[in-house]
Amino acid sequence: MQGSYQIAIQDQENAGLPERGTCPVTPPATSPAWQPPVYIVTGGQGEGKTTFVQKVIDGLRENGVKCRGIVTPGYYRDDVRAGFSVIDLATGISQPLCSDTPSAGGEQHGRFYFLPEGLGLGYSALAAPRVPGTADILVIDEVGRFELKGAVWAGCLDRIVALPYPPMIWTVRSDKVDEVKKRWPLARQVVVGIGSATHGDVVRELVNEVRMYRSVSCE
Secondary structure, three states: OOOOOOOOOOOOOOOOOOOOOOOOOOOOOOHHHOOOOEEEEEEOOOOOHHHHHHHHHHHHHHOOOOEEEEEOOEEEEOOEEEEEEEEEOOOOOEEEEEEOOOOOOOEEEOOEEEOHHHHHHHHHHHOOOOOOOOOOEEEEEOOOHHHHOOOOOHHHHHHHHOOOOOOEEEEEEHHHHHHHHHHOOOOOEEEEEOOOOOHHHHHHHHHHHHHHHHHHHOO
């Protein structure tokens, strides 16, 4: 494997996840030292980071993992990236997020104009849930050059990391990983190159992390 991603696969058959509201009789001995990880899914521009994460989310949900947050699939015009939409993972609601076409009321960052409706949906999806403990994984797609400048999702990220948070998945372009890790220096940062791991590998890893998260949350 390349980078800092290391596979630690365990047999999941019949292992099961502790249900919400139930605790293991004996919490794992390592739980006091356990910290929720942020899995940084990385690759080049347009290489498929969002598609990779969507497959991970599908696999996690098949294992009973509750996911919230956002994914932002892009679209093309004449083979050029022309914009993005944003999907709230908790509700499935989608809105146009940004476009390279100027828009009245749009918030310009680089060559894109971010729409109030899309930003509002993203802010809502990344806000603290009204009912604590209703999500096992928080997804933020993506953390990039605009966030490093304090724009788009940067304020959400600052609030999230200042409070207890679940395991997370962020997408980050390869050339921005070091800057993102420095800007948000969380205790456990696991870099996953989409060219060196499969979404199945990541699902198995994160199912283990969610099991620990639920166990620790019971203590």
